[in-house]
Amino acid sequence: MPNNLLALNWKMNKTPTEARAWAQDLSEKLVPGDATLAVMAPAVTLSALAANLPAGVAFGGQDVSAHDSGAYTGEISAAMLKDVGASYVVVGHSERRDYHGESDALVAAKARQAQANGLIPIVCVGEKLDVREKGEHVPFTLAQLTGSLEGVSSDVVIAYEPVWAIGTGRTATADDAEELAAAIRGALEQRYGAAAAEVRVLYGGSVKPDNIASICAKPNVNGALVGGASLKVSDVLGMNDALK
Ligand code: PEP
Secondary structure, eight states: OOOOEEEEEOOSOOOHHHHHHHHHHHHHHOOOOSSEEEEEOOGGGHHHHHHHSOTTOEEEESOOOSSSSSSOTTOOOHHHHHHHTOOEEEESOHHHHHHSOOOHHHHHHHHHHHHHTTOEEEEEEOOOHHHHHTTOHHHHHHHHHHHHTTTOOSOOEEEEOOGGGSSSSOOOOHHHHHHHHHHHHHHHHHHHGGGGGGSEEEEESSOOTTTHHHHHTSTTOOEEEESGGGSSHHHHHHHHHHTO
């Protein structure tokens, strides 16, 4: 089983100057624990992170183009992320699926592009509240997973993020997280065979220092994707400590 991945999603927060200060603060205070840390940050901050994060702390982008290069104004390519030193990239976050109309097919194309350039995609899936209230969260999320992994190899991280729990303070219970993580693991086994055991399945949705340990203690959960609680170094240290 892989160790826990604590993936921090800053979303559209922090300037390069703020990112540098955050990384320097983390460098002074971090006592490495058992989890792997990765900071998923705005593209313009990645050079500052490359220069200032403590050794062993990875970083990555929050989105990537499905194209190699060319006339795609505003987009960031996987080769650019790789060149700045990124290891990961988030694809298919619910905010991109909702506000930018990203389909499962596009998410899969982005994940393939990431892998082709040596990045590990963190593929996000998860249901909205109406789907959960109808009791359809498992089949819905598995269908999203299937579409989002078309042509994607097992060098991938899956983040189960129920949309109703993102940024709302409403956290799924550890049992809710495990229900989907186990279902996702089953689908990964069908797709990747024995290699599925090495694929990390994260939970995301209002994770904080006081709830991360119980969620990540579940057998099929291998870490967390954290938004709000990723912005303050003190919260990150708290979560890192909780995973020891
Ligand atoms: C996220 O942005 O992926 C997320 C889970 O956010 P939050 O932790 O704020 O709910």
